[in-house]
Amino acid sequence: MFSHARRRAAAVSRTESDGAPTRRDLWQLRRLLQFVRPYKWNLAVAMVGVLVASALGLVFPRIMGGLVDTIVNRAEVDPAALDRMALILVGVFLAQAAFNFVRVYFLSAMGEGIVADLRTRTYEHLMTLPVKFFDGRKTGEITSRLTSDVAVIQSTVSSSLAAALAQAITLIGGVILLFVISVTLAVTVLTFLPVAIVAAAFFGRRLRKVSTEFQDKVAEANAGAEESIAAVRVVKWFSAEAVETDRYRSAVRGSYRVALRRARLRALFGPMVTFVAFGTLAFVLWRGGRLVLAGQMTTGDLVSFLLYTLIVAGAIGTFTGLYGELQEALGASRRIFELLDERNDLAEPELPVQLTGDGRVAFEDVGFRYADRAVDVLAGVNLAACPGEVVALVGPSGAGKSTLVQLIPRFFDVSSGRVLVDGIDVREVPRRELRGRMAAVPQETQLFSGTIAENLRVGKPDATDTELRHAAKAANAHDFIMEFPDGYATIVGERGIKLSGGQRQRVAIARALLKDPSILILDEATSSLDSEAESLVQEALEILMHGRTTFVIAHRLATVRRADRILVLDRGRIVEEGAHDDLLAAGGLYADLHARQFRDEIGEVVHGA
Numbered sequence: 001m002f003s004h005a006r007r008r009a010a011a012v013s014r015t016e017s018d019g020a021p022t023r024r025d026l027w028q029l030r031r032l033l034q035f036v037r038p039y040k041w042n043l044a045v046a047m048v049g050v051l052v053a054s055a056l057g058l059v060f061p062r063i064m065g066g067l068v069d070t071i072v073n074r075a076e077v078d079p080a081a082l083d084r085m086a087l088i089l090v091g092v093f094l095a096q097a098a099f100n101f102v103r104v105y106f107l108s109a110m111g112e113g114i115v116a117d118l119r120t121r122t123y124e125h126l127m128t129l130p131v132k133f134f135d136g137r138k139t140g141e142i143t144s145r146l147t148s149d150v151a152v153i154q155s156t157v158s159s160s161l162a163a164a165l166a167q168a169i170t171l172i173g174g175v176i177l178l179f180v181i182s183v184t185l186a187v188t189v190l191t192f193l194p195v196a197i198v199a200a201a202f203f204g205r206r207l208r209k210v211s212t213e214f215q216d217k218v219a220e221a222n223a224g225a226e227e228s229i230a231a232v233r234v235v236k237w238f239s240a241e242a243v244e245t246d247r248y249r250s251a252v253r254g255s256y257r258v259a260l261r262r263a264r265l266r267a268l269f270g271p272m273v274t275f276v277a278f279g280t281l282a283f284v285l286w287r288g289g290r291l292v293l294a295g296q297m298t299t300g301d302l303v304s305f306l307l308y309t310l311i312v313a314g315a316i317g318t319f320t321g322l323y324g325e326l327q328e329a330l331g332a333s334r335r336i337f338e339l340l341d342e343r344n345d346l347a348e349p350e351l352p353v354q355l356t357g358d359g360r361v362a363f364e365d366v367g368f369r370y371a372d373r374a375v376d377v378l379a380g381v382n383l384a385a386c387p388g389e390v391v392a393l394v395g396p397s398g399a400g401k402s403t404l405v406q407l408i409p410r411f412f413d414v415s416s417g418r419v420l421v422d423g424i425d426v427r428e429v430p431r432r433e434l435r436g437r438m439a440a441v442p443q444e445t446q447l448f449s450g451t452i453a454e455n456l457r458v459g460k461p462d463a464t465d466t467e468l469r470h471a472a473k474a475a476n477a478h479d480f481i482m483e484f485p486d487g488y489a490t491i492v493g494e495r496g497i498k499l500s501g502g503q504r505q506r507v508a509i510a511r512a513l514l515k516d517p518s519i520l521i522l523d524e525a526t527s528s529l530d531s532e533a534e535s536l537v538q539e540a541l542e543i544l545m546h547g548r549t550t551f552v553i554a555h556r557l558a559t560v561r562r563a564d565r566i567l568v569l570d571r572g573r574i575v576e577e578g579a580h581d582d583l584l585a586a587g588g589l590y591a592d593l594h595a596r597q598f599r600d601e602i603g604e605v606v607h608g609a
């Protein structure tokens with residue numbers, strides 16, 4: 001019943017990051033290092049911690065061996081030597097703890113810093129991207145890059161990389177010490193290890209694949225459930241409960257089957273690794289024991305050797321896990337850099353021109369098509385509007401009205417022709433300046449979470465309280481705002497007070513007034529407000545429109561009647577243009593639309609009179 005595209009998208013995005021690291025990935029890892037630069041001192045201190053702590057870790061088995069030998073050969077050695085060794089051992093552990101603290105703290109501090117920087121940089125960049133970028137993507141997909149992808153990178157930076165380095169030191173040092181203690185034993189142990197490594201890597205890879213598959217299956221099931229829950233009314237209308245449940249059941253069963261495969265692999269993996277590790281130990285004990293019996297090795301050396309074997313095996317085990325983490329981080333950084341590489345294709349002008357006029361707008365033979373569409377949304381559009389003029393845009397839905405007005409603030413660039421403000425091509429004006437001259441009152445006003453005052457100041461952050469009140473009064477908003485106990489400090493938005501549609505519109509009008517634009521774009525609300533709210537909004541709009549160049553996407557009779565000029569759009573072309581009465585008399589599309597769209601309103605007017 002619902003779209004399946006979302007599920008597929010979820011599946012694709014995850015498998016993408018699952019391949020072996022490519023050269024491009026490594027390049028991106030290097031790019032990630034840029035973010036490390038500001039924290040290089042943190043890194044240096046942490047590295048000292050890593051080095052010393054790992055090295056101390058390697059000292060411990062040696063001392064243990066010495067301790068054992070001291071006990072075994074107690075006839076020859078005085079007890080003071082034992083005391084000394086125990087003390088040294090405690091000292092080593094203490095030092096190791098201290099250096100581990102240094103490592104963990106400084107690396108975490110660096111990781112957190114990098115994450116904060118990365119988030120801010122990504123968000124900052126995101127905000128510069130054009131409307132087009134956001135139109136083509138789901139909000140969740142974008143925010144997940146800011147949250148989960150960045151978090152994955154954080155764990156890599158603050159723990160995995162250090163762990164990798166520590167394990168590398170341990171591994172190399174451990175192997176060297178194995179050889180130092182006994183070459184024959186070391187050779188036998190090291191013939192076993194590669195087998196364990198290959199097996200672990202093989203299993204690890206299989207396990208990761210199955211895990212990814214499982215996550216995709218779960219995501220698929222969730223996406224389906226989410227859709228049905230969101231559209232629960234549709235489900236009820238069509239009595240589709242059973243169908244939806246069946247679909248969910250089969251999706252869950254699919255994930256269950258994969259989960260069983262994963263469970264099998266996991267169940268096999270752990271015991272296998274443990275067996276290889278302990279098998280090796282048994283072998284070392286057996287061979288080493290013989291060497292000790294033959295007097296070719298001391299008991300202490302055997303103990304040291306066993307401990308080193310354990311340490312080396314542990315390091316290898318950790319490495320195979322780290323490989324998976326690294327891959328995940330590479331996938332995450334790939335997705336983040338993809339976002340950072342998105343460019344705004346609305347180029348800023350090389351020779352910026354300042355706007356000096358009073359807000360004339362002209363379209364010269366404008367054609368437009370959306371990047372992913374095959375047909376022109378606008379074609380051959382010519383129009384001119386002066387300050388003080390109200391231009392109403394009417395036409396069937398999909399005719400291109402919203403698209404047309406979005407070309408004025410340059411949310412999109414024309415495909416052909418020019419859009420001029422004050423006689424200057426909008427592409428020659430810095431975007432900030434261009435949009436600084438305009439304001440919009442949309443159909444559905446979205447308020448940010450925060451106070452009413454903050455919402456009003458969006459367009460003019462330095463507005464004084466007096467200016468704020470002035471604008472709110474002119475917009476018929478002051479009275480209702482003062483009715484809240486907190487007045488202008490009332491919290492609105494998602495977690496605050498919900499304003500009615502008419503109230504939100506008046507806030508939007510006050511916001512626009514405060515910005516004092518020379519060009520105004522209004523998108524009338526289609527759903528009608530009650531008549532009192534409507535007249536308050538209408539009054540406010542009159543004040544707002546005064547002396548400005550106004551474009552209004554009109555849905556109401558009152559608006560089109562009042563407009564100086566009506567442009568009738570059909571399939572991207574202006575098919576009729578003129579005043580209300582003339583257009584009615586002409587008997588064209590406008591007369592048609594008028595008959596259909598405004599009939600009810602006329603009925604009301606007639607009844608009312």
Ligand code: ADP
Pocket residue numbers: 135370373377395396397398399400401402403404
């Ligand atoms: P109107 O405001 O008159 O209803 P629009 O300007 O919203 O018309 O839409 C005109 C056409 O452009 C429609 O066919 C619509 O599907 C398409 N369209 C609108 N926005 C986008 C977009 N962001 N990407 C691709 N096509 C779009």
